[in-house]
Amino acid sequence: VGCAHKYVGPITGKTYTTYALINLYGGGPEYDRExxxxxxxKRHPNTDPELKQLMLEGKIRxxxxxEQVLISxxxxxxxxxxxxxxxxxxxxxxxxxxxxxxxxxxxxxKLTSWQD
Numbered sequence: 408v409g410c411a412h413k414y415v416g417p418i419t420g421k422t423y424t425t426y427a428l429i430n431l432y433g434g435g436p437e438y439d440r441e442x443x444x445x446x447x448x449k450r451h452p453n454t455d456p457e458l459k460q461l462m463l464e465g466k467i468r469x470x471x472x473x474e475q476v477l478i479s480x481x482x483x484x485x486x487x488x489x490x491x492x493x494x495x496x497x498x499x500x501x502x503x504x505x506x507x508x509x510x511x512x513x514x515x516x517k518l519t520s521w522q523d
Contacts, residue, residue, distance in 0.1 A: 414438050417445040418463065436481070440465060443478045467511070471518045473497075476511065483511070 414423045416438060423438040444462050448454055461468055462479045471479070476499075483499035494515040502508035509523040 416441040418448075437465075440478060447474070447478055467518060467521070469518055469520065472516050473513060473518075476518055484508070 415421070416423065418441050421437075421441075441463065444459070447462075448459065458468075458471070458475070462475060465479050467476055467479050480501070483501050484503070485500040487498040487500070489496045496515075497513045499511040499513070500508050501511070507523075509521065511521045512519050
């Protein structure tokens with residue numbers, strides 16, 4: 408039996424409780440997202456409020472940068488990269504393709520589409 412740890416989100420003030428220090432910041436995935444978003448907003452204070460809310464809720468939209476997607480979600484299971492004379496593109500894979508993976512597609516650092 409472990410003891411509970413409480414963490415307060417730097418943006419919402421919400422209290423997160425966890426019984427194990429298994430996440431990056433210790434407060435669980437929602438707390439981790441909130442801390443990463445707070446760090447991002449320090450570097451990008453003029454972030455669109457709608458985009459900020461999407462990231463806080465763990466949602467994505469076309470046009471997000473890879474950094475913004477990583478705040479909303481988590482690192483992909485695998486990445487396939489293609490480089491051409493016109494730039495680079497990436498396919499991010501979330502989950503196992505045999506069991507219903509999600510695919511995100513980026514062109515030159517911007518999310519252009521996804522498939523689930």
